[in-house]
Amino acid sequence: MGNVLEKHPAYGNDPLKLADFVRKALRGDDFDTAAAVVRAASKQIQCTVSWNHLIDWEMTKGRMNAALKTYNEMKKRGQTPDSHTFTIIIRGCTEHRDVQAALGKVMAIYQNMQTDRSPVKPNTIHLNAIIKMCARARNMDAMFGIVAQMPDKGPASPNNLTFTTIINALRIDAAGDARGDLTPMQKRQNTEGAILNARHLWKDIIQRWRSGGFWVDEELVCAMGRLMLLGQNQDRDDILSLIEQTMNIPRQVPRLNTSQRMLMEPASQRTQDSKNARAGPEEPSANSDGVSAFMAVTPPKSSPPGQSGGVYAKPGRNTLSLVLSALSLMKVKEAADKYWQIFVYNKKVKPDVENYHAYLRVLRVFRASAQTVELLQSMPYGDMRASTFRIAIASCERDKRNPNAFANAGKILDIMTNALEVPDIRVLATYLDIATSAATDSDGLKLPRVEQGKQIMRALERLSPSFINVKSFFLFGKSERDQNPAERAEHRESVLLLTRRMIAAYCIVLDKELVERSRYPDLQAQRSKLSAFVTRQKEQEQRSYLEKGEIEELPEHLLQYVYSHRLNKLMVNSQLRPEQWQRFKERVQREYDAEQKLAEAAKEMQEDSTGNQELEKIAEEDRRVAEAVAKGIFAETN
Template sequence: MTFRFPGSLVNRALRSRLLTAQQYRATTASQRLQQTWIASSNYRQYNSSSSSSYNRSSDRDRDARRIGHVGEKHFKRRHDNRRQVQDAKTRESHDILMAIASGSLTGQYNSQLESSASKALDPEAAETEDLENDPYDYEDGESEAQENGVPEDQTSKEQDVEAEIEADSADGEVPENTNFRGPLGGMPKLTPKIINEELKWLNDPRKMADRVARILHSGNPALAAALVRAGTKQGLRCDVAWNHLLQYCMDQNHPQAAFKFYNDMKKRGRRPTPRTYTIMLKGFSSAPRSLGVAKTAASVYRSIGLPNSGVKLDIIHTNAMLTVCHRHWDMDRLWKIAGELPEEGPGAPDATTYTIILNAVQFAARRDIEKMSPDEMEKILERKAQVITEGKRIWADVIWRWKNQTLKIDNELVNGMASLLLEGGSDIDCYNVMELYKQTMGIPILQKRPTENEKTTRRRITPEQTQALEVSEATRQSQMEDVPFVDENNRPIQSLEPAVELEQDLREEVEELEIEKEEEVEEEEEEDFTELFKPVVPQSEELSFLEPNSKELTLILNACFTMTQGSEGGQAYWKHMTLEDHEYRIDPDTFTYIQYFRLLRISRSSKIAVSTMREQMVPSGQATGTAFHVALSVCRRDRRNHSVLNHANELVGLMDKALILPDIRILEGYLETIQILSSNPSTLLYLRGLDTEDSTSTKTTRLHEMGRKLQAKLRLSAIATLRPYILQLHEAMENGKPESKTRWSALQNTLSDSVAGPAAVKIMSRVRLVVDDTLKLDYKAYVSKVERKALDADSKMLKKYSDKDVIAAFKQKRVYPTIEQKEEARERIKKFQWEARNSRNQAGSN
């Protein structure tokens, strides 16, 4: 009698799915292996390390703030150690995948053994494999054995064993080997029984693909590769399963392993599908930068057009290949592939093709300019002019095809051209950006056209011009009266034939220079771009304007920011596109708001910055600490404005309507603004926001008393503005605790709800200095008893944050708000947004 556990996994599976014994053994075969021999924990560690980029970035920010305390060498050594550990993990996972792709399940990859096996399987494919097999220049098996401390005789024995294993390992069968004791020799092996049990229930291509996808998701590429190879050997259609395997290698950032699987698939008689080529080319574009990657991708791309490929070359494949050339800095190959595209038909370039080319041209110019010295200004300007000319040539082709309705443009293409124009940096280039958006989206030009005066530009005299001047001077001398000359021995000069011959040669060179200049002028006339951005849509009823969004407004503001006098035009664009009622009114995102504040900082428009924050950004829920920081810098630049204190106080007060805890940068920037105003007595005299009613009637002999009173009022106003946020930080530092990190909490905590501990202690100490300075005897006559009592309480509360033990306690901590603070902040923010939305609707209806 067999005893059964009533709640066991076996009984539940047998009762629910009514599986037979053979079915149950087949479905649980992979579970009994415990991830087989591939050390799946390494893959999980690699995945977790690659997916935790946010945590690493926060660590880097925290380390950057602590460099001043510990020292730069310590953190440089620490980052080097992290990089070495990460490189070691990546290299280990690469070696494992390469071993699986090569069919060698011993855990060590031998390039020589693989090349010989490849030539034996497919001689034609092996001709090009020597060139394309190793685009990353990985070391061979001998160097790896030396690094691991393996003797040469043992390495040769292992190679002999691997040669015996190759025949069976290609089908997933690995016999047990007691002689090999490599780094992965003690792990369980895949057996033919396991593979056959799996294949019994995978007779459908869809089932095979789903099963391989689940196995790869669980981190077991060895079993997945064995299933795909065995299924291909039995004649099953495993095209989708092969694609899953290739995509897995590309997602793990191991394109060389994917390329080996790709070659293995072809050697087994399976032709790549269009999706296969797309996976390979897109994966190569995300690989680490190397010219070898572009070369390998080009071989895959060229194989699509072969007669026996069975796949028709599509523009999707071309765009993927162009992306590889762009990201791997192979501009020669990019222009070669782009030049082979037909002008019409299915393979003609689309909007994505032109976008990729424009981005590649733009970033190539950036790389060239970064290599130049700042002193080489003429070369830099020449390179910028060159990239603008190349971009306009491409855009001329785009407009011509758009007019003829053979190309459908999109926002990405237009934004790519706008970004390229901004690389020029001149006023006319920025104005062309506005003409571009009028041409494609119908946005009116609200900026005055900059003046162009090419005649006044500085021109350097070239060697050709110098030679022409010498020729003209020789001609003038030859036309003078013939006067007999004598040499140093008082003998007459008999002939001037050499001079005549020289004059004739010089005239011929002048004529050649004039012909070359005429040809250059003709070329310039052919490339006249004055009407390149002329409107197109009103002339054609079939065409329509694109719909702008926040990104287009950001680029327009960037153009106004770059222009010499573009601040007024930028404000006009903002009002037109965000406040006026028309078809393409947009809701800006956070980055667009920040760019607008940077534009307002140039014109010192603190009042407009505060009104924009109060009426638009905070009610829309887009306000962040960075946006408040940039907006406050507008007030700091506008310090000569008599109302700048009121604007700064209102801006800091709005932070309570958008953030749970205050941003430390804003508090520090506000204190810096107060310090700047305090150091300018002439500004304090007319500053609004201070109680200085009796200051104007003060006699001249008591100017020092007037100054003390103004200084006292300024400090009291600053402390009153900062007091609510200091109390919030104090409560959070005393009682705040981090919440448990769950998936739901990560989705809910969209607002910035924590600040750095060292920064919080620092701002508390700085505020305490302001409080103690206000309590001095110099300002005693201008501080009331109620205010002094409140200042004493503040000083006592902040005194603890100057203690060295408290500073050390918060050195490596973050300050989190309490639960009550979070609930109050969310209610406060929702209420303010609701009131602002209602007031805007009422104003619109009126």
């Protein structure tokens, strides 16, 4: 390129202008020009920032080896790397797709930074990035080796992000083992070992917090809590002590295995105790030393920078989700209600969709259909999803012994109608199941026959507008171009499923005589309309497949097999979907081949039998000839 500075003379003596030029050139992906100008300017000035831009650009492109080559060239040209240089390199290696290869590069750079001749010593930012790299590679030995070398104080001392990364690494490693090929006992031992290591680490965290070494934040607390969720009930119970210790929110339920705890919801406690007895002791991850790690402590007197309201960690949505998850796994509802009140109304935490869903799952476990309705009424419409109402309606389905369960399900249906543009079909079908359960389920609520009929008819009347909406969306909503085949097929099946459920509801009312005879003609007409809709959809789908050529005719010999074995109806039903038709053809071909083989084997056996008879005849004739010859020879001798 000749003397490139002759084309860009303004950048030869001004590092700031040079860095600005390099940044603009790299923004246009003109790396070669930027690198040439930086190389030429390096002969005259110190331009570390420009070299950093070059290295950063290559790292963002995933060119780790090229970036390290540029870093080495930078040093050879007399340019001194600064702290940001190493931050760029370590961060880029951390995000590289080849984790193991990147870890080797990072560890080599880390060892080089620790030498006396290195102009930059590793600080907390560097070490946190390296620890994150070890966590991604699941190299726990390397991670703890680096942590052991970190000083208690100074620019390289661990902070809250350091411990958050370590605990998250332990959780990811334990969760990875849980999905592996290990035995259940090995998976449990690995999880308990990770929790035990985190408990010992937490003691150090609390000691540093008490001495004012750093501040405990919500991210660190929730990292510890998420790891403990993987453990046993004692670990999950200690999450509440963890929240009390770090956020000054008192426990709303007594500690596990205490007499006060046994007085709360004794039925669920007996269930949990029996499960624990079968599972064995929980000592490895919840020994006495570990429990004491979450006892209340005296925090430092000053507040962290930028945080008001005391020295405790500020609770947020992540903490609320953690607490609800722990209580759901432990099957404790009363405490969940109290914590929701504290977080949402006392601590002014604005719940998100996941928080609402977590609380709804707790209510579903305890069949709290009325409380579910109250929660939905306080939930913003913008946060509501189809899954929201599926969880909510499940509470009513589980609460079928409650005489108000059907009324609560109706309220959920009203909220869904207002919140969603198109009602969720699964929710509508479940609502209808709740209405018919009294007439079909022996374990359900026993209602008088008249009341059963009124309940089912009420459900059918309420479903009518929603069904019209669903059917209109199905027929005139999204075009086939806006839906992939799987979505289109799933939606069609859902609509037909709801239609069949409604037909079944009409059949229950008519067959069990749950309404007056005078209403029969009208109900039969409604049922006939629904049946006709199902029939039309089947015929339309079959025609569409035939028009597209996705359904081909059977060969003549297979058709004869179908007719001879009376498989005509099955053949017609199989033509509704290409995959069903393909399976039907394979089945018929397989059975036909097997029948042909049996026929050939029978024919061969018959031929063998005929041949054996002929051989026996020949042998008999030979025997007779031999006897005759023998008699002649005997006569001549005499």
